Amino acid sequence: MVTALTEGIQVSVEVTYQAEFSSPHQHHYVFTYKVTIHNKSPYTVQLLKRKWEIFDAAESIKIVEGDGVVGQQPILEKGESHTYVSGCNLKSGLGKMKGVYFMEKLYDGKKFEAQIPEFQMIANIFHN
Structure with a gap:
């Protein structure tokens, strides 16, 4: 598991x-990843958008952007978490992803970017 903390927003990926x-x-090659977004800030925040950079050893970098995560734009009060699972297909068994969530503090409308830590996708092709 990898974790990043930006402006009180902790993002962990497995x-x-x-x-x-x-x-x-x-x-x-199919990979799933579980993301937990934990609001450690004193503010209520909302996740508005996401932007991913996907690197596949067999291709160039792909940029994927969109509203929310898996169809949701969760609002997180102080101390709350949101967890979701998504997936990525690669043409090689080796890749990595990283990105940002575009967040908003609901009390003043201030927008900021919460970092999604880089994580590796390595196929275990020698399984039993």
């Missing part, structure tokens, strides 16, 4: 290689 959904001989 990645899992999904061998049962992958086809290495067809250059198809």
